[in-house]
Amino acid sequence: MSLLVPDTGLLFWMTVSFGIVFFILIKFGFPVITKAVEKRHDYIEHALEEARMAEEKTAVLHSQAQTILQDARSERNKIIDQAQDIKTKMVNEAKEEAEREARHRIERAQAEIETSKHLSIISLKDEITGISVKIAEKVLGQELEDDEKQLALIHRIMNREVVSKV
Amino acid sequence: MLKNSNIIKVISLLVILPFFTTGVARAEELNVKEFILEHLADSYSWHITRWGDREMVVPLPVIVRSREGGWSLFLSSKLDHGAEYKGFSISQEGAYSGKVVERNGRGEVVRPMIDISLTKTSAALIINSIILLLVILPLARWYKTGTMKPTKGFLGAVEMLLVDIQDEVIKVCVGEDYRRFSPYLLTAFFFIFVNNLMGLIPFFPGGANVTGNIAVTFFLAICTFFTVNVFGNKAYWKEILWPDVPVWLKVPAPLMPLIEIFGIFTKPFALTIRLFANIVAGHSIILGLICIIFITSSMGAGMNTGMSVVSIIFTCFMFFVELLVAYIQAYVFTLLSSVFIGLARAKHEAHAH
Numbered sequence: 001m002s003l004l005v006p007d008t009g010l011l012f013w014m015t016v017s018f019g020i021v022f023f024i025l026i027k028f029g030f031p032v033i034t035k036a037v038e039k040r041h042d043y044i045e046h047a048l049e050e051a052r053m054a055e056e057k058t059a060v061l062h063s064q065a066q067t068i069l070q071d072a073r074s075e076r077n078k079i080i081d082q083a084q085d086i087k088t089k090m091v092n093e094a095k096e097e098a099e100r101e102a103r104h105r106i107e108r109a110q111a112e113i114e115t116s117k118h119l120s121i122i123s124l125k126d127e128i129t130g131i132s133v134k135i136a137e138k139v140l141g142q143e144l145e146d147d148e149k150q151l152a153l154i155h156r157i158m159n160r161e162v163v164s165k166v
Numbered sequence: 167m168l169k170n171s172n173i174i175k176v177i178s179l180l181v182i183l184p185f186f187t188t189g190v191a192r193a194e195e196l197n198v199k200e201f202i203l204e205h206l207a208d209s210y211s212w213h214i215t216r217w218g219d220r221e222m223v224v225p226l227p228v229i230v231r232s233r234e235g236g237w238s239l240f241l242s243s244k245l246d247h248g249a250e251y252k253g254f255s256i257s258q259e260g261a262y263s264g265k266v267v268e269r270n271g272r273g274e275v276v277r278p279m280i281d282i283s284l285t286k287t288s289a290a291l292i293i294n295s296i297i298l299l300l301v302i303l304p305l306a307r308w309y310k311t312g313t314m315k316p317t318k319g320f321l322g323a324v325e326m327l328l329v330d331i332q333d334e335v336i337k338v339c340v341g342e343d344y345r346r347f348s349p350y351l352l353t354a355f356f357f358i359f360v361n362n363l364m365g366l367i368p369f370f371p372g373g374a375n376v377t378g379n380i381a382v383t384f385f386l387a388i389c390t391f392f393t394v395n396v397f398g399n400k401a402y403w404k405e406i407l408w409p410d411v412p413v414w415l416k417v418p419a420p421l422m423p424l425i426e427i428f429g430i431f432t433k434p435f436a437l438t439i440r441l442f443a444n445i446v447a448g449h450s451i452i453l454g455l456i457c458i459i460f461i462t463s464s465m466g467a468g469m470n471t472g473m474s475v476v477s478i479i480f481t482c483f484m485f486f487v488e489l490l491v492a493y494i495q496a497y498v499f500t501l502l503s504s505v506f507i508g509l510a511r512a513k514h515e516a517h518a519h
Contacts, residue, residue, distance in 0.1 A: 006381035007381050008282075010288055010291075010379060011385060013287075013288035013292070014291060014382050018295070018353075018357065021357065022350070022353050025302055025352075026350075026353070029303060029305075029349075030306075030352045034348060035309075036313075037309070040316075
């Protein structure tokens with residue numbers, strides 16, 4: 001039955017040892033540990049929160065960058081399209097201009113050709129006229145060499161002219 | 167192959183073992199009940215083992231104050247084998263069996279006025295307290311520098327246990343101002359846990375039945391008792407002295423208050439007995455199972471071998487159970503203390519019911 005009776009000597013030692021242990025631990029042990037653990041707990045929570053916020057921020061930034069990129073891309077496409085348009089327009093214009101110029105030149109050349117043709121025809125006519133006059137002179141000179149021939153001619157012409165008139 | 171050879175070794179050992187034990191056990195018949203009670207009880211010296219004919223005993227100081235007055239301090243080895251020293255001896259029978267007694271003027275055998283001898287349990291208590299400090303203080307030192315680095319290894323395990331008890335038991339059960347009580351509750355937890363574990367180690371400096379000693383559990387329960395009643399708030403005392411029950415239960419005869427006041431004392435009593443009984447039971451079962459080996463030694467080698475195997479298997483199993491119990495009982499003590507403190511600190515919500 002002595003098992004069930006608390007021994008006073010042991011109670012004394014228990015009081016002493018538990019008291020000392022309790023005092024030391026309450027002074028240097030548990031509060032230090034629990035405070036540090038709680039501090040670390042807060043720190044970790046804080047860090048996690050910050051990390052979460054940073055992540056959100058990067059997500060926002062990323063989406064912003066994405067939109068900027070998208071904008072830039074569409075802008076680029078627009079610019080390229082515009083450039084394409086301008087290019088085709090310029091080419092067309094240049095083509096038209098060239099055509100017009102060419103036509104103009106051709107027309108002018110034709111006009112020139114026409115004029116020069118005209119002129120050459122005129123000069124040719126003149127020449128031919130000169131030549132024919134000369135020929136006529138020569139022919140006439142030959143025919144009018146002697147009087148008989150001159151008279152024969154005069155007769156012939158006279159006949160023709162007078163007969164036709166009468 | 168390795169596994170097989172190990173099994174063969176174990177079996178051969180178990181076959182050989184009984185021949186050693188028979189030699190010992192035949193010398194004196196084993197009284198199981200005495201053997202177990204002797205191991206559970208406190209003693210003035212720390213018996214480690216017997217090596218051949220020599221007893222290996224750590225003598226411990228006996229500190230007594232005689233009824234005639236005057237302190238005496240001497241080693242327990244002076245009182246070995248019923249020897250008398252300065253009028254003191256260890257009683258072998260009667261009401262004071264196993265205790266230091268003295269003979270008073272009229273020749274009667276009485277206990278000394280004060281006996282604060284450093285007994286086996288007391289010595290173990292001090293050793294375990296030092297171990298406890300060696301477990302907790304390094305962790306505190308780690309954090310004292312304000313480091314945020316997590317602890318590693320053993321310190322990490324201690325911290326895990328500590329944080330678990332703090333968060334899952336104390337914070338939940340005590341309520342808002344748990345910070346005020348957590349150092350006591352944590353001390354109680356680790357004190358019980360370390361003592362329980364040391365009690366499971368079968369050789370010096372473990373093996374003392376500290377938390378299975380009623381003085382120890384009684385003291386711890388008294389601490390909780392004072393904490394509860396000193397820090398109990400108005401609502402707690404009102405609940406005891408003027409509980410929320412029909413008036414006829416309190417006015418002519420204070421029936422409910424009486425029951426409630428009785429309840430104040432049953433709580434620490436329950437704490438005392440629960441821890442004490444659990445540890446004593448565990449130790450008794452392990453000792454009893456070990457005894458099977460020695461009891462069956464007189465029944466022949468075959469029987470003894472068989473029973474030794476059974477005994478060792480059961481003992482191993484019990485050791486695992488006891489490891490669990492060591493934690494659970496420390497946990498339960500802390501949990502109940504937290505609940506009692508929490509109830510005594512509760513802002514009165516019971517009114518709503």
